[in-house]
Amino acid sequence: MAITDIKEYAHLTDADVEALGRELDAIRRDVEESRGERDARYIRNTIRLQRGLEIGGRAVLFGSRKRPLWILGAGMLGVSKIIENMELGHNVMHGQWDWMNDPEIHSSSWEWDVVGPSAHWKQTHNYLHHKYTNILGMDDDVGYGLLRVTRDQRWKPFNYGNLAYNTLLALFFEFGIAAQHVELGKVAKGRDDRAETERKLREVGEKIGKQLVKDYVVYPALTCKAWKSTMTANFAASTIRNVWTNAVIFCGHFPDGAEKFTKADVDNETHAEWYLRQMLGSANISGGPVMDFMTGNLSYQIEHHIYPDLPSNRYAEIAVKVRALCEKYDLPYTTGPLLVQYAKAWRTIAKLSLPNKYLVATVDDAPETASERKFGGNTAATIDPVTGQRRGLGAAIAAGRKRRGLRALLARKR
Numbered sequence: 494m495a496i497t498d499i500k501e502y503a504h505l506t507d508a509d510v511e512a513l514g515r516e517l518d519a520i521r522r523d524v525e526e527s528r529g530e531r532d533a534r535y536i537r538n539t540i541r542l543q544r545g546l547e548i549g550g551r552a553v554l555f556g557s558r559k560r561p562l563w564i565l566g567a568g569m570l571g572v573s574k575i576i577e578n579m580e581l582g583h584n585v586m587h588g589q590w591d592w593m594n595d596p597e598i599h600s601s602s603w604e605w606d607v608v609g610p611s612a613h614w615k616q617t618h619n620y621l622h623h624k625y626t627n628i629l630g631m632d633d634d635v636g637y638g639l640l641r642v643t644r645d646q647r648w649k650p651f652n653y654g655n656l657a658y659n660t661l662l663a664l665f666f667e668f669g670i671a672a673q674h675v676e677l678g679k680v681a682k683g684r685d686d687r688a689e690t691e692r693k694l695r696e697v698g699e700k701i702g703k704q705l706v707k708d709y710v711v712y713p714a715l716t717c718k719a720w721k722s723t724m725t726a727n728f729a730a731s732t733i734r735n736v737w738t739n740a741v742i743f744c745g746h747f748p749d750g751a752e753k754f755t756k757a758d759v760d761n762e763t764h765a766e767w768y769l770r771q772m773l774g775s776a777n778i779s780g781g782p783v784m785d786f787m788t789g790n791l792s793y794q795i796e797h798h799i800y801p802d803l804p805s806n807r808y809a810e811i812a813v814k815v816r817a818l819c820e821k822y823d824l825p826y827t828t829g830p831l832l833v834q835y836a837k838a839w840r841t842i843a844k845l846s847l848p849n850k851y852l853v854a855t856v857d858d859a860p861e862t863a864s865e866r867k868f869g870g871n872t873a874a875t876i877d878p879v880t881g882q883r884r885g886l887g888a889a890i891a892a893g894r895k896r897r898g899l900r901a902l903l904a905r906k907r
Contacts, residue, residue, distance in 0.1 A: 497864060502752075503773065509874075514766075520814050524800070532804045535806045539580055543576040546573035547577075554567075574731065574733070577605065577606045579738065585598055586603055590804065622634045628754045643862045644849055644861070648845075659739075676690075708724075746774075777829075823887040
């Protein structure tokens with residue numbers, strides 16, 4: 494089952510958690526006190542780059558009846574949409590740049606280039622997801638109400654389609670996000686406020702209409718004889734953005750090591766305990782500066798979940814300090830290449846399309862689902878007498894992997 498006692502799972506005492514929280518608070522203060530011109534220059538340069546790519550891509554599509562220009566235009570537009578969606582829209586609406594007091598780069602005024610209204614997304618993402626990260630029954634991002642991504646979700650015959658559902662979700666990810674706030678599950682069960690649902694549907698419909706008219710009527714019409722190829726290029730660009738966004742989000746939330754939690758965890762949760770839950774429930778992507786930029790710096794998903802409203806260009810330097818704290822408290826720091834993390838997420842989706850009786854690992858000790866029970870009550874941290882270093886959750890997980898490896902080796906020899 495999912496983690497029911499975060500501190501026990503983490504091999505930390507109340508005092509440890511509060512000490513960790515104070516150190517993370519200090520990192521926040523350092524960044525807040527040092528925000529300035531270099532950060533403002535970064536976001537403004539990013540906006541210029543994104544707009545330049547969009548204008549250039551749309552200009553190239555005037556010649557889109559020639560295949561090389563179609564590929565170039567669709568590619569430029571796709572990259573532009575990725576940057577607008579991830580480094581700009583996502584991060585601006587988190588309030589990362591509100592400190593600049595620039596009305597054009599403010600969370601209250603930014604409307605992004607996707608079919609979902611920004612006001613809806615800020616409610617489902619900024620408030621619900623970031624407050625209740627990976628808590629079953631409270632965070633709708635756990636499977637997006639469509640996928641079974643943990644053994645704690647009861648299996649139903651519907652889940653046989655896990656792989657097909659995620660393929661469609663990846664291709665049309667922006668539509669999935671737009672539908673999320675409408676809460677179609679409640680609508681289907683008749684548990685919604687009908688007037689509120691009608692309002693949400695009207696707002697989503699208006700935004701979808703604007704996006705479709707822009708990308709599939711106005712811009713294609715401007716290219717005259719190339720309208721048909723421009724339309725297909727626009728669709729390709731949106732698909733590029735959707736698949737990339739799906740990959741980045743899934744790498745941050747569903748690979749091995751991104752843990753799930755129960756509702757009981759938040760009943761009396763302190764801010765320090767919230768920090769700890771974010772660290773255990775998120776995963777990073779390794780890859781370097783280009784990967785960081787193209788993911789909207791969500792390659793630092795752990796740091797983003799700890800500090801969702803700090804400037805994204807600071808996550809790389811924050812990550813050095815957060816990783817050092819993980820080593821100090823012997824907490825796992827889950828990270829890996831994008832293709833590896835994404836493959837693990839797809840593997841989980843494939844496995845969990847099947848009932849639990851066909852799965853090998855237990856519900857307390859599986860790659861995609863873990864709990865404090867996996868340690869058999871032995872969750873007290875110790876100090877290594879040789880190195881003087883703390884031996885806690887990280888050491889316990891490593892020891893468990895070693896035991897499983899030995900059992901597998903012995904089983905093969907029989």
